[in-house]
Amino acid sequence: MKELTDRALEKARGLGASYADIRIVNRQEESIQVKNGKVEGLSAKTDEGFGIRVLADGAWGFASSLNLDPDDIDSVAKMAVRIAQASSQVQRKPVELAPADAEEGEFAFKVKQDPFEVPVEDKLELLMDADRVMRENPEIKVAESTMNFWKTETTFASTEGSYIKQTKTESGAGISATAVGGGDVQRRSWPASFGGDYQTAGYEFVESCNLVSNAARTAKEASELLRAPQCPPDTCTLILDGSMLALQIHESCGHPTELDRVFGTEAAYAGTSFLTPDKLGSFRYGSDLVNITADATAPGGLGSFFFDDEGVPAQKVDLIKNGIFSGYLTSRETAAEIGRRSMGAMRAEGWNRIPLIRMTNINLAPGDWTLDEMIKDTEHGIYAAMVGSWSIDDKRLNFQFATEIAWEIENGSLVRMYKNPTYTGITYQFWQSMDAVAGIDEWHLWGVPNCGKGEPVQTMRVGHGTAPARFRNVRIGVLEEG
Amino acid sequence: MLGRAGALDILKAAIEAADADMAQASIRIGEFGLTRFANSSIHQNVLEKNAELAVKVIAGKRIGYAATNRLDEKSICGIAKKAAEFARHSQENPDFTSLPHAKPIKDANTFDGHTAFYTPEERAEDVSGMVCEAERFGAKAAGAISTGYQEFAIMNSLGVEAYNIRSQANLSTVMTAESGFGYADRASINVMDLNPVPAAAEAAARSCESRNPISVEPGEYDVILMPYAVAEFLEFLAYTGLGARSVQEGRSFMSGKFGQQITGKNITIWDDGLNSAGLPIPFDSEGVPKQHVQMIVDGVAKGVVYDSYTAHKEGKESTGHAAPGGDEESAEPMPINMFMAPGDATVPEMIAETKKGILVTRFHYTNVIHPILTIITGMTRDGTFLVEDGKVTKPVKNLRFTDSILERLNHVDMISREPKRQSICVVPAIRARRFRFTGTTEF
Structure with missing residues (x-):
């Protein structure tokens, strides 16, 4: 060889x-x-x-x-x-x-x-x-x-x-x-x-x-x-299960932190990013509780490796630290543009594809709540679970996601099941509204096997560590509005 | 290149090695080059030579499948034996009746030698022309130009033998002029049809027109959807319910609706794999010739497309729509050469006839929310405009829509007379009443 x-x-x-x-x-x-x-x-x-x-x-x-x-x-x-x-x-x-x-x-x-x-x-x-x-x-x-x-x-x-x-x-x-x-x-x-x-x-x-x-x-x-009744329109508290939160992170934290998107090299296909370099180190992405890392060293992670496809060692780096935007997913070429070394995110689908900046394991740090405590602490809201569908604009700001199922929360209890739940928002406003995240016992490293990017399109397997989390004042039930 | 004889020799060897009740072998082999550009510079430029030999083996009603990109004698034999081994270890699928039998296949013009071997220098020259055109408008160019060819051959133990060589050229571009964006794409079997400079001009002009967009409130608006956007409607209909599999499982919008009015009477949609106005392909991935299939006629649900597996379940013949690359029973038949009947209007007439509405160039990141209700959501992108009192007055910031495709096709009152080839469709522009925008973004 x-x-x-x-x-x-x-x-x-x-x-x-x-x-x-x-x-x-x-x-x-x-x-x-x-x-x-x-x-x-x-x-x-x-x-x-x-x-x-x-x-x-x-x-x-x-x-x-x-x-x-x-x-x-x-x-x-x-x-x-x-x-x-x-x-x-x-x-x-x-x-x-x-x-x-x-x-x-x-x-x-x-x-x-x-x-x-x-x-x-x-x-x-x-x-x-x-x-x-x-x-x-x-x-x-x-x-x-x-x-x-x-x-x-x-x-x-x-x-x-x-x-x-x-x-x-x-x-x-x-x-x-x-x-x-x-x-x-x-x-x-x-x-x-x-x-x-x-x-x-x-x-x-x-x-x-x-x-x-x-x-x-x-x-x-x-x-x-x-x-089940249709999920009604409302603006209320939303609790997401871990698997839905994995998609939320994927679309609204993973993709916008890809530095090639920021520099416009995906402009004609997947789009760009609202996270321009002037925001690095100062932009309030989320509440103080939002801590998100890119961790290619996470045991069992679908986005784990020893070295990326440029030969850069696997690393764990902050993307969002205490709610502040702190880092990008980079390659050697894009890192040079911002005066840094690559954090090792260049991955190719196979031998016949050029490496691109891809997510590794993009993980939300656990908090100190439990899902039960979050529900009991919620007067009125929705608990929504598992990915139904997803759509987000080409700068990764306006998103609308659907889950497979939801339950109405009233006075700290799940009271009825809803079908066709949807919720929508603007990325940074949504993450700024996060006020609780469950602890390590409910944290799981999910594997997403079908992330698409690039031309010719490359399908990548990536990971997202999450625990259930709670968001305030979220617009839900878009289907029934009007 | 393998050529017909070379490809069929490999398939014959695979079928013989499988030594099974029934077997099917197919091969795809070709070269593909793609040049990507952004910020008016080429930033990725690739060439791929690849192949896939796939073997499907049937032992009674047990089915096994294996594939490889190795084409030496040992690998051909090995992959056939692996498929046979999987078939032996599998369980019976009582719904499987037979692989298809041979039928005459019509010729289709699918190959241009210049396109197949278009060079990286020629692609760079095309990009250079597009960048110059962008500069003329004060815009930055991004996009991709791809060229190449693929040979596809299929053979089964019941006599099917088919070979096709297909060239393909694609161009897509997004131009940026400050806060404005514009888009164009082209696809053909002949690279000379791409006309990159006019495509660049189309996108660059739109990017200039869409600078400094204003915000508009979400709500119901009459919309003029350009062919890029209409094609996306049809693709989602195809994906969610125009294949027999989804009907048989009761999850298609066509389920239980055949013979009923499902859209306005001015909507007719069909699939025609041999029509040179689209991107023709003479047979499907089982070697069954493409049939013309009427799907929605004058708004009435008429038919869906079949592969041999779904056809045999209903005692019918395959329409030649086995999923491209899908050799397993789990792959769903799909229409991939769709046409929508044109009308008698023009886009300027649609604008002139609109009191207040939105003109949409294209959609972005659309996804299904409810397949039976055909509700999808997505964003507008690369040129969204307010139309007032018969004129395009201002560019608007992108909007999110959440709406039912069939419901909107029930409220189309103008259709353009010149359809355009977009992706897997040939479609006109349309004006639809009361399109539902449900959100906004910041650009």
Whole structure:
């Protein structure tokens, strides 16, 4: 392997690259879907290739190939330099990289049970059991159970002397029950919606999700939602469960702190950010209780790694400290623009994609409340749980999210279930209204396997540590207004 | 390039290695280059050579699936055996009847050699032209130009053999002029159709027009939706309910509504994979030829699209709409070449006929809130304008909408006569009454 990476780097340098790196990535995937008692997907996928990124004439070029042989190494290195030279024809200023240390070593996340060694029959049995329990409820017309596993080996080498091998195994699972009746359709999921929950872990994580023991309640709630009243319009106290809060952080804290968005390089696709550099260190993002970190070192985090795809070590940094905006997610290129070193957030979906600034694990620090205490302490409000849908403007200010379910809170108790809950607001006003967050006992590191960004689009697996939290004066129930 | 014979040889080897009751193999292979620019500079510039060989094996009614990007003999054999192993270890799917049988496939013009091998230097030259045009308007340019090709071949043990080579060129741009934004996009099988400088001019002009936007209160407004926005309506209809799977599961807005009026009588929507006004493709990912499917005719729910799995459940034939890249039964059939019937108006006429309304260039980050009610939410973006007394008077800050697509298509009173190709659709601009804006933002 070292022979091939050395060859690529020497070739690129010989053709005029001032900097080059190569990533060789080998990935194994397994995916299982059970729907209404039938196996609807049982698939395995293997994928291997390499990508060479170069700086030549002060501009970036990247080329990749599935053929890991010396001839393609040479031609791809040559093409990467040629592309960089083409880039340099339309460029305002040459790219500069913040310094990074040369790193060497071989690293692997340990798992208790390799998911690829667990017999397919055992996995199917677990999903079929959960499926059967959900469909015991006659109003459940669609029961879905899924598992996904990835094992990725990455070799990174750069002209600055880094040579790093990393191995990572990721596992996750989830169930969902869709009830249909009376011209309505309602869904509940467990442990999270849109495919479940994921971690950098082995099959032991899937077993810890307790899919079967939560199947009956999940189905029952979906069924009850068909008869629940519509969430009414109101401006009131909102308590979010951890999984919904994970999405809230993802959309309104994670994406706007990506420094490439701030500098406009995603302007034509995902958008930019309201967090301009003049706000760094002074902008009141949230209440004093809001402490959010980017932590690529978090054990089990779906956004954890040893080194990012520029060879920068995994780090834990403050994004929001005591409510004040304190830091960005950065690359070596963007960090140089603000006079800092990279905090290590450059990640590529695979060998055939250039690394971009991506979230790692964006975590809200726990507080000292419990969910029970928050509800008991609330005179009038809504407790909303699990992601339904999401939308946010292209500077990450105006958001509107829907949850799968909500309950009305009256005088400290949950009094009735509501369907189709929505809430909306402006990012910093919303976070400034947070007045309680639950403690470490209710804190969980959620895995989001489907964050999209970039062109060609790259899907990234990221993490969000959250505990339930309370927000005041939030506008809810948009559907019934008017 | 593999060519038809080379691709089919690989598929034949995979099917033989599977040694199964039934088997299907498909291959996608190609090259794809993309040049991204922002702040009037190229900042990302990439080239990818990749492939995917996928094998589906059926043992009785047990199904296994495996894929790889390795195309050597050992990998081809290995992936076929892995799919067969998964099929053996799986459980029976009683809803599975058969892979599709072979049907004649019509030719479609889907390839242009210049586009397939368009060079990074040529893309840079196109970007340079767009940047110059942006400067002429005092705007900053961002966007992407991509070019490339893909060969797709599919074979099954029941006689299906199909091969297509397809070039593709895409351009999208967002121009920024101080507080103003403008957008344009183009897609074609031929890169010469992109016309990057006029596209840049369209976006840059709009960015200048949308400078210094004012705030307007949310509420119900008549809206003029440009084709970029109308295409998003159709894409969400496709995603939530124009495939047979969602109807069979009762979660589509079409469920129980066939033969009933679901939109205004002036709305007709169909899918036509062979129409060169769109981006034609002769067959789907099962090798079934594309059929013309009427979905909504004069406002009446008429039909949805099928793959072989959903078709066999109803004793029907596939319409050739198996999900692109979706070789598993969990993938849902979708219309991906949609057309909406044009009307007889023009956008200037729509503006002239509007007492008070909002003109929307495009939407951003739309998402479904209720699939059966077709309620979606999203933001406006890249040029939103107030129309008063028959004139565009001021740019406005972006607005959030939360509304039902079908409800709004029930209140369309003007449709433009010149449809445009947008994404997977060919659609006109429309004027719709009482569109529901539910929030505002700061820009």
